Amino acid sequence: MNGFVRIITMFTSEKDRNIETLSEKYYQKSDLMQVIKSIVENDLLTRNSIKNKKILLKPNWVLHNRKQEDNICLRTHENFILAALELLLKEKPEKITIGDAPIQGCNWYKMLPSEFYEAVEALSQKHGIPVIIKDFRRVTFNTKKNNPVKERNPLSEYLIFDLGTESHLEPISSSKKNIFRVTDYDPDRLAVSHTKGVHKYCITKELFDADIIISLPKIKTHQKAGVTAALKNIVGLNGDKDFLPHHRIGGTGFGGDCYPGRNYLRLWAELALDQANRNQGKSIYRIYSKLSAILWRLSNPKSIHQIAAAWHGNDTTWRMVLDLNKIAIYGKNDGTISKEPQRRLYSLGDGIIGGQGDGPLKTVPLPLGIITFSNHSSINDVAMGMLMGFDILKIPLLRTAFETSKEDVVEITLNGEKKELKALKKIALKTLPPPGWIEYLQ
Numbered sequence: 001m002n003g004f005v006r007i008i009t010m011f012t013s014e015k016d017r018n019i020e021t022l023s024e025k026y027y028q029k030s031d032l033m034q035v036i037k038s039i040v041e042n043d044l045l046t047r048n049s050i051k052n053k054k055i056l057l058k059p060n061w062v063l064h065n066r067k068q069e070d071n072i073c074l075r076t077h078e079n080f081i082l083a084a085l086e087l088l089l090k091e092k093p094e095k096i097t098i099g100d101a102p103i104q105g106c107n108w109y110k111m112l113p114s115e116f117y118e119a120v121e122a123l124s125q126k127h128g129i130p131v132i133i134k135d136f137r138r139v140t141f142n143t144k145k146n147n148p149v150k151e152r153n154p155l156s157e158y159l160i161f162d163l164g165t166e167s168h169l170e171p172i173s174s175s176k177k178n179i180f181r182v183t184d185y186d187p188d189r190l191a192v193s194h195t196k197g198v199h200k201y202c203i204t205k206e207l208f209d210a211d212i213i214i215s216l217p218k219i220k221t222h223q224k225a226g227v228t229a230a231l232k233n234i235v236g237l238n239g240d241k242d243f244l245p246h247h248r249i250g251g252t253g254f255g256g257d258c259y260p261g262r263n264y265l266r267l268w269a270e271l272a273l274d275q276a277n278r279n280q281g282k283s284i285y286r287i288y289s290k291l292s293a294i295l296w297r298l299s300n301p302k303s304i305h306q307i308a309a310a311w312h313g314n315d316t317t318w319r320m321v322l323d324l325n326k327i328a329i330y331g332k333n334d335g336t337i338s339k340e341p342q343r344r345l346y347s348l349g350d351g352i353i354g355g356q357g358d359g360p361l362k363t364v365p366l367p368l369g370i371i372t373f374s375n376h377s378s379i380n381d382v383a384m385g386m387l388m389g390f391d392i393l394k395i396p397l398l399r400t401a402f403e404t405s406k407e408d409v410v411e412i413t414l415n416g417e418k419k420e421l422k423a424l425k426k427i428a429l430k431t432l433p434p435p436g437w438i439e440y441l442q
Contacts, residue, residue, distance in 0.1 A: 003376030003410040005383050006039050009427065010352050011369040017429070019365045023072050025352050026079045033083045039373040040087070040348065044214075050091045056210035057085065060218040060233050060350075061100040062360050064110035073355040073365040076216045078116045080350045084216065085120065089127040097206050099134035100236040103361070104141045104184065136204045138240040141280060143184060143289070148280045158202045158239050161327055161335050167199035168319035169245060179256070180245035180316065181270075183308040186277050187249075189242040201324060202240040207343075208333040215347040215377070219370075219384050220355030220363050223310035223434040224317040226395035226441075228360050229384040230347035230377035234324050247309030247316045249274075257316055258309040259301075269295035269307060303435040310358075311436030318397035325377060347374045351384070356432040366431055378402070379410045379421075386424045388431040390441055 010025050011017040025032060037045065044050055059076035071077075081098070088096060098120070102111065117133065124131040138158070141148040164170075173179075175196035181187055193200040207213065217233035224246060225232050238244050248255075249270055253262025258270065269292045276288035296307055304311040329345050330337045349372040355363025368387065374380035378401035385392040392398040412419050414427075433441045 003374065003379065003408060005372065005374040005376060005380045005410060005412045007370055007372045007383065007387075007412075007414045007424075008035055008039055009370055009415055010035070017367050017369045019072075019353065019367050022352050022367050022369050023365075026072070026077045029079065029083065032079065033087060035371055036083050036348070037087055039371060040346075043346070043375070045087065045091055048091075050088060050093045050212060052092065052094050053211040054209055055088060055093050055096045055212045055214060056206055057081070057096060057098045057214050057216060058233060058236060059098065059100055059216040060228070061102050061106075061111060061236070063103055063106045064108075069365055072353040073220070073363050074218070074361075075111070076218045076350045077352070078113065080352070081216060082116070082119050082123070084214070084348060085131065086123055089123055089129055089131075092127075093129060095130045095132070097132045097134060097210070099132075099136050099204065099206060101136035101239050102236075104137065104139055104241065105143060106140075108135050134206065136206070136236065136239040138202070139242070141184065146281060146285050153239065157205055159205055159208065159333065159335060160243075161201045161203050161331060163199045163201070163323055163326070163337070165197055166326075166337060168322045169194060169199050169316070170197070172248065172315060172319070173197075173199075179248045181249050181258070181309075182241050182244055182246040183273075184277060185241050186280070187274050188278065190245065193243040194245050199323065200243055201238050201327060202243040203327060203331070204237055204239050205333075207237050207328060208331070211343060213328060213343060213345045215345070217347060217349050218355060219349050219351035219368060219372075220366075221357060221359035221388070221431065221434050221437075223306075223308070223358060223360070223436060224314045225321060225397050226312070226433075226437060227381060227385050227388065227390070227398060229349055229381045230374060231321050231325055231381050231397060231401065233347070234328050234377075235321060237328060238324060245316050245320050247314055252313060257314055258307065259305045259311060260313055263299050265295050265299035266301070266305065266307070269293075269299065273307065303438065306436055310434060312394070312440040315396065318400065321397060322400065345375065345377070347372070347377055347380055349373070349380070349384070351387075354388070356388075358434050364432075366429065368429060376405070376408065376410050378405045379408070379412070383412065383421060383424055386421060387428050389428040390431065390433070394441060
């Protein structure tokens, strides 16, 4: 596969590479549009490349703001999306859908300001092209309120896609027991979707309706995958986390990957949480949740011991991420995998202000100062890992992405100049890893 990764820096000197200066770039509309145009025009804005095409924009809309700085480091910035949208609408596509599946506790109406909806509607009317904003989630649940809402969108709007033995999860699967988990979801439902020989995902049909997918990730650290960028951002095309394994129950001493070692208090805490999740919406849910929390605290956990498997030994999440990228590129609307790409997939990354620390939900601003555009998500993310100062071979998602792309021809440019991957280290920024990765990566 011939590919490219184009990186443009939004700072002219290291003294300008700071949160205050870079955050202003989001509000300099003409400059922001010009930079995005320069990096995408050879592929998206010439030769009627997207005219009359159906486009799916997939931003990183993970959660509503919980602290003031979230507006610049938690999600793909609204003005970044609007700048890309306006450029695309000028090329006369048939329609554009903007959608994602945030975590189940996200308040959609707090996440997106009314000004964003108004700006999208104004652009849609100006260009006479429909722009649809869609929440892909089938389930929402606020753990504090204990109020599960299911079937938000009908199952008819999704394709249950079974990768079977072609899944990256197959080597760690077992037909003997219910092993896969995703925190705050019923483990019994996940067991139906993922077991030996069966690996089902609940994919929005918007993917299969689109001619072109443009992922708009926020470049951040991630507690389970190490880094979230182009590859991880595709996970939001899955609309129901009952189909989305994040880890395997138990510590490594029990054959799982939730935490290192073998500790019965932690295992009992996991089992209590399972019972809570089986009883969401019932009064007993709170009892099991509290029991789980108590048992976990009694186990005297360190930073690498987290009940959500938020540590460097998580051997499940990265596999699920690669599965969904395979479906995004090669998946057919009959639920089979083609040998040939079925649609164009690009990544236009918002790294003007990135996120570091306990990502993806509790990040703090990182003055990364870049915008990236690529048709090769694997090498794009390897480049992002390098720019964050990480050893990419120590991060399973990036190591696998790098090793499986060695035969691909990928041109990397930095501010228009061809570069080798290792040359990116010259502008790498020391980045705080998630708690479960700090000692491992630093």
